[in-house]
Amino acid sequence: MTAPDRVAAAAQARPATAAAFFCSEGLHKRFGGVQAVRDISLNIPHGSVFAIIGPNGAGKSTLLNLMSGLYQPDAGRMVFDGVDLVGVPAHKRVRLGLARTFQKIRLFKQLSVLGNVIAAFHVHHDIPAWQYVVHGAAFARDHARCRAEAINLLRFVGLEARASVLAASLAYGEQRMLELARALATSPRLLMLDEPAAGLNAAEVERLLERIRLLRERGMTIIVVEHNMDLVMKISDRVLVMDYGQHLFAGTPAEVQANPSVIAAYLGAMT
Amino acid sequence: MLTIVLQQGINGIVFGSLYVLVALGLTLIYGVLVQINFAHADIVTIGAFAAYFFTFLFGGNYLVSIGIALMVGAALGWLVNATIFAPLRERGSELLPLIATIGVSILLQNAMLLWFGPIPYAFDSPYSNEVIRLGGGTFITWQNLIIIGVSAVTIALLYAFMKFTMMGKALRAVAQDRETAGLMGINPNQLIMLTFVIASALAGMGGAMLGPILVLTPFAGTSVIVKAFAIVIIGGFGNVEGTIIAGLAVGLVESFATQLVNPGLTDLIVFTLLLLMLAFRPTGLIAEKREENV
Amino acid sequence: MSSGGGLALAGQSGNRRWWLFVAAVVIAALPLVFQDSYWRTNLIVCAINIMLAIGLDFILGYAGQLNLGHSAFYGIGAYASTLLIMKLGVPFWMAFVCAVVLSGAAGMALSIFAVRLRGHYLAIASLGFAVIVHQVLLNWISLTQGPLGIYAIKPPPDIALPGLPVISFGNTANMFYLVAAFAFLFYLLLDQLVRSPIGETLTAIREDEVSAASFGINCTAWKVFAFGVGSAIAGAAGAFYASFVGTLVPDAFIITESFTILAMVIVGGMGTLIGPVWGAILLTVLPELLRGFGDLRLVLYGAALTLVVLFLPGGLVQAVQILRARFGLLRTAGDAGMRR
């Protein structure tokens, strides 16, 4: 059973509640004087691709960090599949099925590509405690399963040939793909991508688009923070536009493109 | 009873400024480089020996020997930065330079032991036993007065240098963000070398002034360096004002601990203070908490 | 994914098990080769230093936490076991276990206390902790005798197994077998942990805590685990030190002792477990060989630490690897590859 199928299976296993899969109300976050995120409410249905766009400094990454638990909100509620997230630290949210990638690539440089992916299986080992010291059958099974799954994930992102190379020596595009593979290794139900297309060339963006489409077909819910409009328009079901930490507009890609206030925010007061 | 409190206060300030002289160099280096030079106190000891030999072997004037020690410190600072911190900077590892300078500290101390021998040197400047009777039965020696004076002047000069000169502003830019400073046409490596030379020169000069107070053996640095770290952390790594306040505070804690409890326990008290500070305000007295940006 | 286990550097598990067998045979033979008690003393000190080095490497090399206070746990283990035996009449092996648990707990306490500290701050906090422990041992004379020292500490009790001659640990060969056996067991324990997902978790924390947390790793808990295991092993080393030397003075655990252990880990090869074993052996035997040089010996010590960090950060392990690569001895690296 290859990894992406396993991912899809996990997504189906928990019947999505009729209401939003991930919702937040009145989220606020301040750093000293700067109000990075002000009163953001979201409703993300299961199995959809939700894009967050906006000019630099609009608070996109901060919002993503609030969702992933890196920052705790000053105010507001966040609920993921019925579970209240506020106060839950980042590492606990992973067990609930949340995974993320980083805008600034944070790979384990001194580990091999395969090592990076295997490290991400942390929450999915089923080995009795004593077998961590005396490596028994369960350990061997888990060990083999992780390696097989990791290689599948590398194949999924096209890095299988680079498995034993040190992560630090990967090309930029490859590093982006490894970040995606690592996030998938936690078998998430909600995947948050922080500017995955940043620095990629056209061909690499195309490959990324294809991967995201594949994941969506398998029932994965994805939140993308992105500047690459071409990618956003092609892949996302709904788009949230943020400006100065506030909710500017939310709608389908087509509505966003046509909306004057969005254009103004992006292109400056042209009219 | 008042004389005792007053006198211990004076002793505390004298010893506080002694610590500030050593800790200042550490804070400067950390402020710009975010690195620790573990051999910093051994530069103080070498400065003290340089001043001693200049005054007693070559019969030089004590005040001139402070200049000599300053230059010796500067030269050592240049050497340590060129051989240890510059090459390691490419590797971008935070801990390797600290570990390398632990090696340098062991090397310097035992090299000094080979050259100068273990027997303590009686380094007395013309001012170390001249006592000034202040009012109310309190006293201070000229040497201690010089220490307070010189460290106050040094702090003022440093403050002015950082605030008003172009070089000072460039230094602060490098401290905030080395890459961007580089983009602005500031050569970070040159400035980092400058910081190192200034910090180590301060240490050398400090050595010349502490010599007549310390028990001058090659191991004089060990007792000072650990307390200097405590002070730099309590004050907030890289924060000059914090270091000054923390240095004076530790000096006062030590003298009053000697008065009320027992000199043997001063280290224990200072380091318990350090650990409590780290638990509740890890970034030190002054510096504000910085959110980890991702 | 297997790391360099056994005395070899890289290799699959079969090969690893063979190397461990060779190591066991060598350990068994050593006291027979070195009959005189001077060299046997050095062997025992070597085994104690190996325990300290692999314990510190687990904390520093794998979890990436610069612990400059390792000598504190060494001291806690020594004094805890000795005081339990001499003041409360606790039998040796129970006191030994208590000492190991106590220093492990002290390690966890330091890690919890310094939970929000990173890099330099943690290094200085651990240094401060070591100074506090040394000062407590020095000044709490009513409990630890302070600088007056504790004397005539008895070696571990004899073992009389039916049918076998009585094994007395006053004899340096038996003492060596005991201490070396524990060092070997601790090495095995850490090697198994490091080659299990726990090892992957710790290296993830070492490489990037924020990223590790994004995979569900509770960094605080695992750092506390690493500190606990590393300091517990240091406590065991302390208990053996006390019962072997027979004399305890606080100055045996001053902070410069931490730097010696750090040098063994760095010179040997941080983050490789087998590296610090070789580092401990080298930096225990080398000073003995240079005995005639007095101060020069410590100058070499400082120089070795500095030069290794500058030119050979991977330590002996990296040096051997370079040599093997140059002479083409390196078998198929496989995916293991020597990660540092």
Added chain:
Amino acid sequence: MRKHSAIMRTGVAATIVMIAAATAAHAQDKVIKIGGLFAMSGPGSYFGVQDKQGIDLAIEQLNKNGVNGHRFEVQYEDSACSPLPATQAAKRLLEQYKPQIVLGEECSDATLAIMPLMEQAKVPLLNAGSSSIKITDPGNPWTFHIMPNEVMQGVDIATNAYKRLNARTAVLLYENTNAGIGNAKVFGDTFKSLGGQILADIGFGRDVNDFTAIATRIAGLGKVDVIPTYTLEGQGLRITQALAQASVTKGGGGQSIQLGTIWLPFGFEQKAGKAALGYVRIVQFDPTDKREVVQNFIRSFKAKYNQEPTHINAHAFDQILVVADVVRRGGKDSQSIRDIMATTKDFSGVTGSVEFDKTNQNTKMDTIHYMETLPDLSWKALGWN
């Protein structure tokens, strides 16, 4: 190239013959092998460096014409003033060099750590530097102690302070070491038993540098008659200066008299300057002593090292003289050296005379000489015992 190597070969052969001849000449002289266990590295090497000077000088003199047909040889091992290195150094000496007698160590805890090894190897250990009473109480038959232990010293100083200086109040000032605490405690107990009062008991770490705070505390204690001070030369110098600056002692216009131990070398007063005025201390070596053995020692020491000898040089020199005296009386192997040394009665060396009691502790108190520092920083012998 070949011709060159031929010359090389004959040269080498010649040197081998020469060496053989030299050793042959010495063969008929039997050799007494002496092990020197002293701290040669780290802060403790303060002692080792000075012990070596005294021992080398004594052996050089004795080997001119040997003693009772024996020559002396010494091998030093670095015991670093700490139990584990001392144990390693002792085992190395006993197994590889196999000395007939071992001298050392200076630091009490290192000495106590190696005593069981000496007893097991049945090799006598002659100690002249440590003050701990545990060395000879209970001690062991293989350990000899030249220097009066802390109890003998402490009782003597406290009694003289109370009776001759009629001091009634005292402040104990000592370094936090085995020797410091031991000596200060004995003085305190004896002084209190005589009716005196201890106003403060101040112990300080060996890394303390500034003593002004301590001097201020003592100044605040009101009338302090005597301040027994137990520390080494480095810190001792800074304490004496601080006490003078705080006008506690005579050197600074105060009344208190500082009582010093034997650890301060000759010449301490010149380093301390007028702050040392009125300092009363016991010394293990009095260079003004007119005895011929003392003056010969000073002359030959200055000739060899061109510096003034300290008490550490002196007591190390005496250790060799004691061994030579035992060899002169027939000692030739470990057992006989031990047995004859135990009967040493009227030996007189540079630091004073030696007579061992049944616990091998030197009972003669004349290795302790009382001195007072005069205004011109010279010594005035008080002749109190």
